[in-house]
Amino acid sequence: MHPLLYSRMTEKITYSLSIHYPFMRILFLTICFLSLHCISHAQQNSGNIFLFCYFKNNGQDGLHLAYSRDGYTFKALHKDSSFLQPTVSKDKLMRDPCIIRGADGLFHMVWTVSWNAKGIGYASSADLIHWSEQQYLPVMEQEDSARNAWAPEITYDAANKEYMIYWATTIAGKYGATDRSVENGYNHRIYYVTTKDFKSFSTTHLLYDKGFNVIDATIVPGNNRFIMFLKDETLKPVPQKNIHIAMAAQLTGPYSDPSPAITGHYWAEGPTALRMDRLWIVFFDKYREHTYGAVSSTDLVNWIDISDRISLPKGIRHGSVFMITAKEFEALRGSDE
Numbered sequence: 211m212h213p214l215l216y217s218r219m220t221e222k223i224t225y226s227l228s229i230h231y232p233f234m235r236i237l238f239l240t241i242c243f244l245s246l247h248c249i250s251h252a253q254q255n256s257g258n259i260f261l262f263c264y265f266k267n268n269g270q271d272g273l274h275l276a277y278s279r280d281g282y283t284f285k286a287l288h289k290d291s292s293f294l295q296p297t298v299s300k301d302k303l304m305r306d307p308c309i310i311r312g313a314d315g316l317f318h319m320v321w322t323v324s325w326n327a328k329g330i331g332y333a334s335s336a337d338l339i340h341w342s343e344q345q346y347l348p349v350m351e352q353e354d355s356a357r358n359a360w361a362p363e364i365t366y367d368a369a370n371k372e373y374m375i376y377w378a379t380t381i382a383g384k385y386g387a388t389d390r391s392v393e394n395g396y397n398h399r400i401y402y403v404t405t406k407d408f409k410s411f412s413t414t415h416l417l418y419d420k421g422f423n424v425i426d427a428t429i430v431p432g433n434n435r436f437i438m439f440l441k442d443e444t445l446k447p448v449p450q451k452n453i454h455i456a457m458a459a460q461l462t463g464p465y466s467d468p469s470p471a472i473t474g475h476y477w478a479e480g481p482t483a484l485r486m487d488r489l490w491i492v493f494f495d496k497y498r499e500h501t502y503g504a505v506s507s508t509d510l511v512n513w514i515d516i517s518d519r520i521s522l523p524k525g526i527r528h529g530s531v532f533m534i535t536a537k538e539f540e541a542l543r544g545s546d547e
Contacts, residue, residue, distance in 0.1 A: 261276070
């Protein structure tokens with residue numbers, strides 16, 4: 211159990227004891243203190259480290275990494291300089307990096323290579339230090355009117371033993387209901403391909419279209435379903451610019467209509483989800499405020515803003531969270547020396 215959940219539970223029990231059994235309150239608090247100490251100690255020494263991959267500025271200098279032992283405070287590695295310089299596409303950018311550990315033990319990364327390219331970047335690594343040759347995946351080249359391929363992510367489907375890569379694209383004129391004078395005419399939907407080996411890929415398919423401009427999808431398996439966190443990019447007639455949830459029984463969908471917004475009255479994008487026991491934490495870029503925010507939940511329905519509890523490197527932009535081992539972390543930290 212996460213310490214935050216534990217403390218909430220003990221508060222309720224302590225209050226009840228203080229009313230009905232005052233003499234037991236001191237004993238109960240002593241037991242709780244010792245138990246919480248053991249839980250925290252076990253988590254700190256579990257051997258797993260949270261890693262946050264991200265970009266800075268316009269993504270021109272490549273991949274940045276930050277680490278955390280508790281899931282709340284992240285510190286930059288490598289003096290917040292790049293671990294990997296981008297080499298593919300005309301613009302040679304590395305925006306919106308997403309890294310997952312594959313079933314093959316390798317780390318697989320995809321990223322946005324350009325504001326207007328029809329493909330995305332891909333590379334793999336065994337240690338997050340040495341990377342394979344970067345590749346350009348032409349995922350939307352078959353669409354003459356495709357304008358972009360933004361914020362790609364990867365999710366692994368253990369049941370089918372395959373990966374799904376998905377991203378946001380505007381295809382000019384395809385969804386004509388959108389006011390073309392707004393947002394430079396962008397009107398995104400989420401598309402995807404599947405692969406088992408990152409060498410051969412399926413044809414491109416539509417993943418999410420609920421009649422509104424949507425970007426920045428990230429999908430996490432949990433509770434025998436797949437949970438998609440997404441950004442409603444709608445500006446008119448009523449601005450949204452917030453994060454929602456959709457769910458599906460299968461990774462490739464169909465996904466549900468979006469939930470009510472889980473973020474507040476500010477513009478948010480680039481969600482990434484971290485799970486600790488029953489506690490979900492969703493980080494996101496408060497891009498107008500040039501800072502990061504976070505919300506937490508134990509049921510994916512009721513969300514609490516915990517932005518004041520998190521700490522991330524200055525200038526961090528849209529990335530993703532994943533886990534590494536203590537041994538992998540020591541190697542990464544050693545690369546700073």
